[in-house]
Amino acid sequence: MTADQTVEALRAAGEPTRLRVLSLLAGEELSVMELSRILDQSQPRVSRHLKLMADAGLIERFPDGARVFYRLSSDLPARRLIDTVLDLLDISAGDTDDRRLEAVRRDREAAAGAYFERVAPQWDRIRSLYVSESAVEAAITRAAGNGPFERVVDLGTGSGRMLTLLGRKAKMSVGLDLSQNMLNIARANVTKAGLDKVELRHGDIFATRLPEQSADLVMVHQVLHYLADPAAAVAEAARLVMPGGRLLIVDFAPHQLEYLRDEHQHRRLGFADDEMRRWLSGAGLTPSAPIVLPPDTDGLTVSIWTAERPAVAAEKVA
Ligand SMILES: C[S@@+](CC[C@H](N)C(=O)[O-])C[C@H]1O[C@@H](n2cnc3c(N)ncnc32)[C@H](O)[C@@H]1O
Incomplete structure (x- = not known):
């Protein structure tokens, strides 16, 4: 950062509400609506603070359908500056902000949880409403590789379709x-399906409690778009991949079907390739080129992102 940029960034951060916003975004990406609820300030007012900080390179704005989300800048010097400011001030979001953030999370999780409990019996039918399953599943089978696998982990397994497939x-x-x-x-x-040796367990994708580098195939199929912090879920999924193993993520390419948020609890309207590539490499994996499956008619485009953990190099024999 140049001296001018640093001064501009410090000026943009130097205000109580903006420090609160930085502290909140250090935890997770949030929409303007959520920030406005947590800060108890009007959306236009919050948007003004956000614009100032985005212009100064402290935070990133990313529109997603009709909503706009914000996260801390991924630029390293800017990130160091934010971390230093938050550390020096020893600022946490504050008790009230923490409580309200917790309430926002609870509401979000309750709505998504209630949705899945409700739709569970019809899930296989709902899934096939917006993707052409046979083409996607054939591509997944190819992308997963022939195996045999020591251990496959399917995060957000739902009705277990990926387990019966692979x-x-x-x-x-x-x-x-x-x-x-x-x-x-x-x-x-x-x-x-006559499969034994399948363990189905209750757990959270953000903290799976599964051992590090213990699976040679990890799947996350149509789960990320429901999550508040998809990057953290990718990092946790990557943590499970053993050297030489593969992570396979299947989700939608960016789209505009806003009703999926209101009626089906989607939080993100798809993911861009460069965003996914950044998350995968940031988690220590080597991403391959994505496989893009356009819809037959008016459905959604599905993307398959694969990434591998480099195999440990065999020790050279002297
Ligand atoms: C759209 S379904 C996909 C299920 C399955 N992968 C498939 O494609 O058929 C998303 C699944 O993710 C689960 N899920 C949502 N949030 C989760 C979380 N934080 N941890 C684990 N599972 C979660 C839901 O309960 C649901 O079963």
Whole structure:
């Protein structure tokens, strides 16, 4: 950062509400609406603060359909400056902000949780409403590779479709989900498919409690767009990938179907390739070129992103 840029950034940060915003965004990306609720200030007022900080390079604005989200800048010098300011001031968002952020999270999670509990019995039908399943599944099978796999982990397994698709190539598989209703359906589906050696467990994608580098195939299929912090979920999924193993993420390319937010609890309207590539490389994996599957008719474009953890180089024999 030049001296002028540093002064501009410090000026932009030097105001109580803006310090609160930086502290909140250090935790997760938030929409203007959410920030306005947490700060208890009108949206236009909050937007003015955000614009000033975005112009100074402290935060990034990313529109997503009709909503606008903000996160801390990914530029390293700017990030160091923010960390230093927050450290020096020893500022946390403050008790009230923390409480309100917690309430925003709770409401978000309750709405998504209630949705999945409710739709669990119809999930396989709902999924096929907006993607052409057979083409996507054929591409996933190719992208996953032939195996055999030691251990497949499917995060946000839902009705267990990825496990029934790929489980036969694995010595053992684990499916993890937050919804007990979904897990019950997954249990019935893997049994019907005649798969044993499948463990279905209740858990959170943000803190799976699964051992580090323990799976040679990790899947995250149509889950990220529901999450508040997709980058953190990618990092946790990557943590599980063993050297030489692969992470396979399937989700939508950026789209404009705003109703999916209101009616189906989507938080993000798809993901751009460069964003995903940044998350995957940031998590220590080597991304491959994405596979893009346009819809047959008026559905959504599905992208498959794969990334590998480099195999540990064999020690040279002298
Ligand atoms: C759209 S469904 C996809 C299910 C499955 N992967 C498929 O494609 O059929 C998303 C799943 O993610 C689960 N989920 C949402 N948030 C989660 C979280 N924080 N941790 C684990 N699972 C979560 C939901 O319960 C739901 O079963």
